[in-house]
Amino acid sequence: MDTNEDTSTATTPPDSDPPRKRKVHGMLKLYYGLNDEGKASDQAESLDPCDINGPHFDPEVYLNKLRKECSLGELMDQESCMVKQIRSLDSDMQTLVYENYNKFISATDTIRKMKNDFKKMEDEMDCLSANMAAITEFSAKISGTLQDQHAQITKLSGVHTLLRKLQFLFELPARLNKCLELQAYAQAVSSHRRARCVLQQYSHMPSFRGIQDDCNAIIEQLAQQLRQKFRDGGSNAKDLSECVELLLQLDEPAEELCDKFLSHAQSRLEADLQGLEAELRDPVSPSGPSALKKAASLAAGSPIDASTPTANPFLSVASKTDILEFIDRGCNEFVSNLCLVIASYQELFISRAQEGELASKNIPEMASRKLHAFVDALAARYFSLVERRIQEEKGVGDNSLLVRALDRFHRRLQAVSKLLPGSAVPSQGTEIVVQAARERIKQYLSALQSFYLDSLTDVRQALAAPRLSVGGGAGGGALLPGGASGKDAPPNLPELLASFSASILNQIKSVLASVHLFTAKDITFSNKPYFKGEFCSQGVRESLVVSFIKFVCQSSRQFCESTGDRGGSTPPALLLLLSRLCLDYETSTISYILTLTDEQFLVQHHSPVTAVTALCAEAREAAQKLLNHYVKVQGLIISQMLRKSVETRDWVNTIEPRNVRAVMKRVVEDTTSIDVQVGLLYEEGVRKAHSSDSSKRTFSVYSSSRQQVRYAPSYTPSAPMDTNLLSNIHKLFSERIDIFSPVEFNKVSVLTGIIKISLKTFLECVRLRTFGRYGLQQIQVDCHYLQMYLWRFVSDENLVHFLLDEIVGSAAHRCLDPAPMEQSVIEVICERG
Numbered sequence: 001m002d003t004n005e006d007t008s009t010a011t012t013p014p015d016s017d018p019p020r021k022r023k024v025h026g027m028l029k030l031y032y033g034l035n036d037e038g039k040a041s042d043q044a045e046s047l048d049p050c051d052i053n054g055p056h057f058d059p060e061v062y063l064n065k066l067r068k069e070c071s072l073g074e075l076m077d078q079e080s081c082m083v084k085q086i087r088s089l090d091s092d093m094q095t096l097v098y099e100n101y102n103k104f105i106s107a108t109d110t111i112r113k114m115k116n117d118f119k120k121m122e123d124e125m126d127c128l129s130a131n132m133a134a135i136t137e138f139s140a141k142i143s144g145t146l147q148d149q150h151a152q153i154t155k156l157s158g159v160h161t162l163l164r165k166l167q168f169l170f171e172l173p174a175r176l177n178k179c180l181e182l183q184a185y186a187q188a189v190s191s192h193r194r195a196r197c198v199l200q201q202y203s204h205m206p207s208f209r210g211i212q213d214d215c216n217a218i219i220e221q222l223a224q225q226l227r228q229k230f231r232d233g234g235s236n237a238k239d240l241s242e243c244v245e246l247l248l249q250l251d252e253p254a255e256e257l258c259d260k261f262l263s264h265a266q267s268r269l270e271a272d273l274q275g276l277e278a279e280l281r282d283p284v285s286p287s288g289p290s291a292l293k294k295a296a297s298l299a300a301g302s303p304i305d306a307s308t309p310t311a312n313p314f315l316s317v318a319s320k321t322d323i324l325e326f327i328d329r330g331c332n333e334f335v336s337n338l339c340l341v342i343a344s345y346q347e348l349f350i351s352r353a354q355e356g357e358l359a360s361k362n363i364p365e366m367a368s369r370k371l372h373a374f375v376d377a378l379a380a381r382y383f384s385l386v387e388r389r390i391q392e393e394k395g396v397g398d399n400s401l402l403v404r405a406l407d408r409f410h411r412r413l414q415a416v417s418k419l420l421p422g423s424a425v426p427s428q429g430t431e432i433v434v435q436a437a438r439e440r441i442k443q444y445l446s447a448l449q450s451f452y453l454d455s456l457t458d459v460r461q462a463l464a465a466p467r468l469s470v471g472g473g474a475g476g477g478a479l480l481p482g483g484a485s486g487k488d489a490p491p492n493l494p495e496l497l498a499s500f501s502a503s504i505l506n507q508i509k510s511v512l513a514s515v516h517l518f519t520a521k522d523i524t525f526s527n528k529p530y531f532k533g534e535f536c537s538q539g540v541r542e543s544l545v546v547s548f549i550k551f552v553c554q555s556s557r558q559f560c561e562s563t564g565d566r567g568g569s570t571p572p573a574l575l576l577l578l579s580r581l582c583l584d585y586e587t588s589t590i591s592y593i594l595t596l597t598d599e600q601f602l603v604q605h606h607s608p609v610t611a612v613t614a615l616c617a618e619a620r621e622a623a624q625k626l627l628n629h630y631v632k633v634q635g636l637i638i639s640q641m642l643r644k645s646v647e648t649r650d651w652v653n654t655i656e657p658r659n660v661r662a663v664m665k666r667v668v669e670d671t672t673s674i675d676v677q678v679g680l681l682y683e684e685g686v687r688k689a690h691s692s693d694s695s696k697r698t699f700s701v702y703s704s705s706r707q708q709v710r711y712a713p714s715y716t717p718s719a720p721m722d723t724n725l726l727s728n729i730h731k732l733f734s735e736r737i738d739i740f741s742p743v744e745f746n747k748v749s750v751l752t753g754i755i756k757i758s759l760k761t762f763l764e765c766v767r768l769r770t771f772g773r774y775g776l777q778q779i780q781v782d783c784h785y786l787q788m789y790l791w792r793f794v795s796d797e798n799l800v801h802f803l804l805d806e807i808v809g810s811a812a813h814r815c816l817d818p819a820p821m822e823q824s825v826i827e828v829i830c831e832r833g
Helices: 002-010 018-032 059-069 072-099 101-146 150-182 185-201 206-232 237-249 254-281 289-299 323-350 356-361 363-391 400-419 425-468 493-519 534-561 572-601 612-647 662-681 694-702 705-711 720-732 747-767 773-793 797-813 823-832
Strands: none
Touching (some): 150 185, 185 206, 185 237, 254 323, 323 363, 400 493, 425 493, 572 612, 612 662, 773 823
């Protein structure tokens, strides 16, 4: 029964119960006295014979102790427990055997093989020991036999060596001639170098002297052939290298060899440079400055010849060879040949290991100095040609060709930096690329400015076209403000402004896209510090975008510097349009353009840059100045009509008024036209509350206590001072009117400013004239007519009331017979008028 249990336990798979497996291993370790690392524990051995796990265990003593101390039941329990432990240990032993069966088999085979190998090794060692003993015996016999003749043999060997050297010396001239015939130059030089010291040492002997002279003559002839071969340069690099090495071994001056090599290389490189220079001498078509001059003349208001084709500053200039082909030719010919020269020169004079006497001459340092000077001189000429060709690239239509050419130019120069570390050529080439990028920025700025001026001229023509076609009755446009015809509609300023602004913005985006090619990831020089930092911030942002925005503001402000009674040759509508353009730039466009630039070029503001707020302030200042000038110009146009109407009339002898003068109707028409024009671009603005009888309040003002004093029957020329005194006292308590105050960006403020200037001019002209009775009455009629229509255009109707009251009052002061017209008659004339 126990056997069956053992068998069943033994056949149980060892991996079926992992916890039990760990327990078994623990018991075995405990039995064999091992710790967790597999080493014997350092615990002291137990000396108790009753310790069943100790080495001094005695079964008899253990059984006697159990019989004495335990009862029968305890003995039976102890027996069953011991039987279980024995079975468990047997099972664990079987498990260990199963688990390590392959290891046991392998260990058995290894031990068996080691026995065979050690047996063979013992036989071989015995054989080797016997051979060594035989060799030792033979060596001893030979030493004993030759001991007496050793000195004689040594002497004969020395004589033999000397005879061979003498034979070599006597045969040397013939050997050298043979090598010269076979062109075995290296063997000839080697043989001569071996014998040179001996021949020099014994040159006082005639025989050796003759051999030395013959050898020197042959070597000189050999050196001549090597020099000729080196001078021709037609051989391959290996033969040329061998030629230089042999010449150096023959004590040829290394500096002279370097100069000859570089001189020969320079002649070939000069031919490449002359080919590039010949391309530059070819005639090319005229370039961009003419377009800039034309744009400037157009902005100045010069007439345009329709038959002359307009030069687009964004079109590239045609030439026989584009810049990419030019750079390709320079790289494939000059730069490639220069790299070959550098590599060959370094292999010949710098990289070659120097031995013996050559090592002491410090040839590499001298050769390196000459090479750097040679490369720098030729590279400077090549760079000057490249700069001249880049300067001919005036057209900015397609920037990719220039960027690809510069990238290829920069990429090929990196080979020079690898071949010639420490050379200034790569940095100079990078500086040319940087300078070309700067010049490109300037060209794009100039082209943008020219495009802006051309677009501005187109806008100017669009505004002036209706005026030119009035006689022909063309319906393609509208009259500018101030026209007498009421049939023509005002110009479509919003569409004109939107088109003008959109074309400028699209052109800026196009330029930014072209300039962005300089920072593309596939361009080798884009990872240079300049193109990551200064080019983006100072070049594109400041020199291009910010400069163009400032140019727009400055050129717009220049329209405000014109002089003359009618505001110069600038159309007032253009001033209004530019004012709105600058205001749009201040509110949104500038922020959009700069944000687009910063995002597209990843601008990092390491250096100070122009703040957005500063540009917006400048644009707002330009808009304010333009709008103020617009008000001034329009006010002067209306003022000119009023001034002429006052100065050309005889106010003393005029007839009784029957209607409103035509000039007053023209003033109202022009003011209405200006109101429509300004309303197309600016919002309405804020007005003060109007009275319901605003058109009739004029007469209530004119019939006020002040006017009663002025026009009372007691008014006589003998008492002018009292009337003037009352008028001046009234003015002290009236609100002061600033005629030329800055206007706000709304329609009401603009119209208020124009009307103030017009009425103030009217007032000053009235003060300079003398009026009769009917002249005063005509002024009353005109002022009432103006009051009927002008009050609705201004922010405060009291302003119109006050100025018109001042005009009538001044006319009354200057009147010889101040008899005002009845209010009802004035109303009838104006309503009929």
